[in-house]
Amino acid sequence: MQRTATTTGLGSMVALMIAALPAYAQTDFSQCLARLERTALDSGVSAGTVQSVLPNVEPRESVIESDRNQPEFLATFADYLGRRATNERISQGRALYAEHRSLLDELTRQYGVPGHYIVSFWGLETNYGRYLGNVPVFDSLSALACDARRSEFFTEQFVNALQIVDRGDVEPDVMRGSWAGAMGQTQFMPSSYLRYAVDGDGDGRVDLWNSTPDALTSAANFLRGIGWQGGFRWGREVLLPDDFDYGAAGRDQRRSLGEWRRQGITDVAGRRIPDLDMQGAIVVPAGQRGPAFIIYDNFDVIMRWNRSEYFALTVGHLADRIAGAGPLANPPVEDGPIRRDDVVRVQEYLVENGYDGGTADGIFGSRSRAALRALQRDLGLVPDGFLSQELLRAIGLVTD
Template sequence: MTKWFTALAFLSGLFFLPDAAGEEKTEEGFSQYVAKLKAEAVEQGFDASFIERTLENIEFRATVIRSDRNQPERKITLDSYLASRVPDWKVQQAVEKLNEHKVLLDEIGAKYGVQPRFIVALWGNESNFGRIQGNYDVLSALASLAYEGRRETLFKRNFFAALTILSEGHASVDTFKGSWAGAMGQSQFMPVSFLQYAVDYNGDGKKDIWGTPADVFASIANYLSSEGWSDDITWGRQVKLTQSVEAFGLSSTLFKPLAHWHAQGVTRYNGAPLPTNDINASLIMPDGDKGRIYLVYQNFHTLMKWNRSQYFGVSVGYLSDRIKKGF
């Protein structure tokens, strides 16, 4: 991730960082905070010697706090987002990966009830098929974000979940890397999500979402299946409106049968009638009525549980559609 601060700001940020109320976040303060985390971990039942060994090299990371505070606010269009997230080279690689792992993906897809193309689409969007998993020490990142304070409860939960992952032997502390926010592995699970959804599919005793394709694919599929995915339907489709937008209910949670939307004058993007399937859908306009318009099905809302961004959900669906077409 690009860092926009200067070298001077970076160097000074290693030693102190004002919080939202103006209080300085210092290395000394962080050390005191980690001492409290250690005590709380032991209270939760972690072995004291394990905690001391595991947190021996934990460090304050002002950079992750800056990344959290300075997430991009510039508005981009969905068209621009899709061009960036789903370029042709990624589609081509997605098709190649689907073919490379076809036997395994078909097996996992059948077991969990998830079409393989969606597993590959999420894999590609989250980590570029495992190539970009993050280089931040997960424990240092999570502890620093908890120490910052704005979302302490969230990041503490994930910090203790990360300790559980290590104590169970799924990863080793020296290679426990992830994004600045603590997302891990080829599926970019947060530690809490790992404990809930990660799968040891190859039966070696480890839920290895960092390096074992079977575990990565099964973990993605298990998440989707657990959150209500159906392999009987797709995610949605781009559509056109034949009357003014005011005629439509724009709540993304307003589910109506396709026949309802057909009666309201909604068509496929090419102008053809909607399918006659008995499927409920909701209408979304991520960029308003001047941008792309979609009818989305329940599977799209499952994708929104993974990442609460309509742009992200559409990008996964869009990539899956292009995979299906074979590039």
């Protein structure tokens, strides 16, 4: 009985502690909201707007969980591209490109951005406006602003979102988006909305949720604002010679097109690339088991929209398909998922066997790739610096 009583007492104590945690969390969140309110008022947001929004803001732990989530498996280019540049999305993009051709041609004339790129961004961000996200923007931004890791950035975004309401563009309850606070058909953060969103339908307001002309015009304005170069492509798929040095690949290794031409790089039809006065870099997102691309300055512009190389390549490829191009000549081969734990194990293997791969931190950067290329040469594998199931088998980390 004594043991039962003691156990029951501890259980009650734990229950009381758990029950108390939300109250403490709520207190901390209330204090953070008070800070956000002061910051907004100091930034010139009207008291009426602040009072109409803040009482309805709710804490969302799921936002923090999403922000900190690390997937078990690394994304592969084959999986990323296959899920996003689908035949259905390509056909829908072509249909919408035709439907909005008049507007898109005008945007090309005004902003210098070809319409098929604008439609590609639209398709990848929200499936052409079909999925805008359903998290209240003020809930997501306040949760992230109250988290210590990136509080300054998201505090600014929270205030910017209030400024959007303050200028009368949209009502607060319309402002729903991703867990990270991206909004509308083209998923603008509030700061980008304030700087680049424009009225494309002439109704005197900017509404990226319900107005497709506003969304597409704003996307064109944003791309021009971050450096889009009219008259130039993002890049193109190319063929590499059999003796290509994969150590020369990477966004940071730009060379003149003439130099790449002399190295035997051709387009997918086998024609030598043009000897133009411009620079490009070779990227191989799946190593030797997939396509190679030569990328130009507009590729870097796409990465200012989203810093994922996979995203930028998919934008470019989807834009090409919308404009009528065919599929990749060398589509990526799905070799099987790579666990994050496997990345660490490979890095540890490199160090233990005398290859300078740096710290085993699970981040496979340029130093790790250089070390892996050296290992691959020693093993008689193609030295492309990419993790694969073949490599894991070769060094005994997995077995068939």
